[in-house]
Amino acid sequence: MASSEGLTSNEYMQHHLQNLVYGKLPVGYERADGHIVEQAEWTFAHSPKEAVDMGFWAFNVDTLGWSIFLGLIFSFVFWRVAKKASTGVPTGLTNFIELCVDFVNTNVKEIFHAKNEVIAPLSLTIFCWVVLMNTMDLVPVDWLPLLAQTISGDPHLYFKVVPTTDPNITFGMSIGIFMLIIYYSIKMKGLGGFLGELTLHPFSSNNLFVKIMFMPFNFLLEGVSLIAKPISLALRLFGNLYAGELIFLLIAMLGWYQLPLHFVWAVFHILIVLLQAFVFMMLTIVYLSMAHEHH
Amino acid sequence: MNFNATLIGQTIAFAVFVIFCMKFVWPFLLQAMEERETRIADGLAAAEKGQLALTEAEAKKSEMLEESKQQAAEIISQGQKRHDELVEAAKDDARTEKEKILVAAQAEIDQERTQTREQLRSEVATLALSAAEQILMREVDRNAHNDVLTKISAEL
Numbered sequence: 364m365a366s367s368e369g370l371t372s373n374e375y376m377q378h379h380l381q382n383l384v385y386g387k388l389p390v391g392y393e394r395a396d397g398h399i400v401e402q403a404e405w406t407f408a409h410s411p412k413e414a415v416d417m418g419f420w421a422f423n424v425d426t427l428g429w430s431i432f433l434g435l436i437f438s439f440v441f442w443r444v445a446k447k448a449s450t451g452v453p454t455g456l457t458n459f460i461e462l463c464v465d466f467v468n469t470n471v472k473e474i475f476h477a478k479n480e481v482i483a484p485l486s487l488t489i490f491c492w493v494v495l496m497n498t499m500d501l502v503p504v505d506w507l508p509l510l511a512q513t514i515s516g517d518p519h520l521y522f523k524v525v526p527t528t529d530p531n532i533t534f535g536m537s538i539g540i541f542m543l544i545i546y547y548s549i550k551m552k553g554l555g556g557f558l559g560e561l562t563l564h565p566f567s568s569n570n571l572f573v574k575i576m577f578m579p580f581n582f583l584l585e586g587v588s589l590i591a592k593p594i595s596l597a598l599r600l601f602g603n604l605y606a607g608e609l610i611f612l613l614i615a616m617l618g619w620y621q622l623p624l625h626f627v628w629a630v631f632h633i634l635i636v637l638l639q640a641f642v643f644m645m646l647t648i649v650y651l652s653m654a655h656e657h658h
Numbered sequence: 659m660n661f662n663a664t665l666i667g668q669t670i671a672f673a674v675f676v677i678f679c680m681k682f683v684w685p686f687l688l689q690a691m692e693e694r695e696t697r698i699a700d701g702l703a704a705a706e707k708g709q710l711a712l713t714e715a716e717a718k719k720s721e722m723l724e725e726s727k728q729q730a731a732e733i734i735s736q737g738q739k740r741h742d743e744l745v746e747a748a749k750d751d752a753r754t755e756k757e758k759i760l761v762a763a764q765a766e767i768d769q770e771r772t773q774t775r776e777q778l779r780s781e782v783a784t785l786a787l788s789a790a791e792q793i794l795m796r797e798v799d800r801n802a803h804n805d806v807l808t809k810i811s812a813e814l
Contacts, residue, residue: 386662415660423664430668434675441683448690450697464687481676484684488676531661535668539676 372616379504379612381521382529383407384414386421409519423529425511430526433495437488463491467644474648477551477655481543485651486644489536493600493640496526500607500636501629504615527604527639530597537597540647544592547654556657561585592650596643603639607632783811 370378385407392400395410407424408414414421444460453461467487475482508522526532548557564585566577611632614624787807 382660382664384660384662417662419662421662421664422667423662427664427667427671431671434671438675438678438683441679441687445683445686448686450690450693453694461687461691464684464691468688481680483688484680485676487684488672488679492675529664531664532668534661535665536672538665539669539672 375616376612377411378521379508380523381411382414382423382523383425383521384417384421385424386417388413388417392416423531425521425523426526426529426532429499429524430496430532433526434492437491437495441491463487470645471648475652477652479655482648482651486648489647490640490644493527493643494637496532497604497636497640499525500604500611500632503625504611525604525608527600528608530601533597533601537593540596540650541593544650544654547651551655552657561589596646600639600643603635607635786810
């Protein structure tokens with residue numbers, strides 16, 4: 364593949380790992396082809412440097428698009444099945460969907476003991492959505508980019524297919540979960556209780572002065588462990604899938620040898636696809652369960 | 659690692675999908691599944707109950723079978739007895755009848771014998787008389803010797 368497109372392997376890798384970014388370029392910006400931007404404009408980035416220079420207010424159209432598309436597929440399929448759900452004998456797709464629901468429900472019930480209407484559907488959404496996003500990794504790495512390049516008519520179009528190999532996507536989800544953690548911590552324990560949890564543990568004393576002295580240290584420790592939750596959640600998923608994608612890319616550069624190797628790695632990757640989605644879901648449940656518990 | 663507004667977009671999409679799932683997917687699926695679970699549990703309980711009833715009926719059946727077997731045996735033995743009795747009675751009847759017939763026959767024979775004897779006697783008397791008449795070669799005067807003749811007749 365790499366040789367047929369006249370790219371070095373390094374360029375091939377970089378091209379595959381670059382998102383299709385849509386953002387605003389300022390006046391006077393010199394684009395990749397040497398063209399100077401005369402009027403501030405929203406456009407697609409033509410080089411990794413342009414993508415970075417677009418700053419925060421830019422969108423990874425490819426990964427975000429796939430992510431939303433897969434989310435819609437999940438929502439639509441489950442909604443269709445839920446609408447038809449009956450107490451009769453389930454068949455085919457209904458059976459499979461109910462298997463997923465039952466699997467998630469069992470895990471939630473095992474870990475999460477407080478009463479909460481959100482946690483179970485949240486877990487189901489996370490699990491199914493992440494599985495779908497991870498599964499995009501099993502599509503041969505060049506197919507969808509080639510398709511996109513053919514449709515758009517731009518042979519150099521950046522197109523990253525697997526949403527979970529984009530840290531924006533994984534962090535986007537973990538930030539949502541982080542907000543829920545804080546929301547439920549405050550809701551269940553009150554603001555004082557939440558702050559107390561952050562500042563009065565793990566070091567505590569009966570002496571008020573010593574207690575106050577310990578506060579900064581406690582806050583540092585607890586704060587780090589609180590912040591570490593969404594970061595580890597997002598980085599774990601991103602790291603696993605990004606590494607998997609890299610290996611797929613390396614295999615794709617081997618010419619005909621890629622066929623058996625791709626198969627072997629894809630089979631192994633199925634495990635990662637499911638396992639990482641499961642881990643993401645389980646940790647979400649655990650974190651939210653911790654947010655509900657009093658110390 | 660290039661962070662941009664995709665982060666916000668994904669967070670919003672995440673929230674929307676979760677809320678959709680919470681409102682339109684999860685409750686319906688779970689409700690249907692729980693209802694089915696109850697139905698299955700009820701069905702299983704009913705099946706168990708049926709099984710129990712079946713065992714009971716089975717026991718009752720064998721009990722009744724035993725009882726009817728006993729009754730049948732009783733009826734058969736009663737029949738046997740009755741049969742024997744009937745045969746005995748018939749034999750008795752036959753015996754009585756036989757005796758009756760025998761007695762009647764005997765009586766008839768006796769009567770016939772007596773009759774025959776009477777007849778023979780009178781014939782013998784007649785023969786004797788005629789013999790006597792021939793021996794004497796003369797008419798016996800019946801009127802004169804009537805008392806003698808009657809006496810001889812009686813003796814014969």
